[in-house]
Amino acid sequence: MRGVTGILVLAGTPIGDIADAPPRLAEELSGADVIAAEDTRRLRRLTQALGVQPGGRIVSYFEGNEAARTPELVEALAGGARVLLVTDAGMPSVSDPGYRLVAAAVEKDIRVTAVPGPSAVLTALALSGLPVDRFCFEGFLPRKAGERLGRLREVADERRTLVYFEAPHRLDATLTAMAEVFGTGRRAAVCRELTKTYEEIKRGPLGELAAWAAEGVRGEITVVVEGAPEKGPEELDAAELVRRVRVREEAGERRKEAIAAVAVEAGVPKREVFDAVVAAKRVP
Secondary structure, X not given: OOOOOOEEEEEOEOXXXXXXXOXXXXXXXXXXXXXXXXXXHHHHHHHHHHOOOXXXXXXXXXXXXHHHHHHHHHHHXXXXXXXXXXXXXXXXXXXXXXXXXXXXXXXXXXXXXEEOOOOHHHHHHHHHOOOOOOEEEEEEOOOOHHHHHHHHHHOOOOOOEEEEEEOHHHHHHHHHHHHHHHOOOOEEEEEEOOOOOOOEEEEEEHHHHHHHHOOOOOOXXXXXXXXXXXXXXXXXXXXXXXXXXXXXXXXXXXXXXXXXXXXXXXXXXXXXXXXXXXXXXXXX
């Protein structure tokens, strides 16, 4: 038994078409004791569109007040309240406010459940035409160019399909950076205004998509990028084999271990690496 503690309900909201709202959403909006909304004005439009009269207290819960508002909501939950969390679109806590509240509720052993709803991540992934069996969601990239490139380089060899959110005014720069890091030929899809009147899915190599985006793009954007191709054994010359062995030796590895490791990396026999190291020692 959980005593008098309440329940936190994360409710997915439409990402475009209001008709996509799950039936349970209307029930939760009318039955919650407290509704925590990312934007109370959007909440009002949502309830009007659904023909629902909220039965509980409405409070704002957005990035600017999330840390301060969380203790108040946890206190309400601890007192037995049913708290409904909704964001502007999609599932709370997925690149939206919510994580802090969920973590705080879990820490207090308060039940957390969800009303599943539309997801821009899964919708874009399914429509992209790219592999969907394995994927990872990377959220928004950093705004600064250097940090953006650094984040992309971290996943340059990621084999899974990558999904990103992006603002329309940064799409050009983001696709250009992706083409630089992943290669101009890597396949991708730009999914714009999903489920809305002007929905558009633009597919193609990153180089082509970057050129297309340079003309300017509007709307809410989700970018799906093909994972990195499987790498075969590296074709390294003798000098590079020797260099890699020396790097490992300088890091503290014994020569025998370094040679074995470099042989595995390059996909060549250990003898070939050993001979390269020996020949390099003979060079005056």
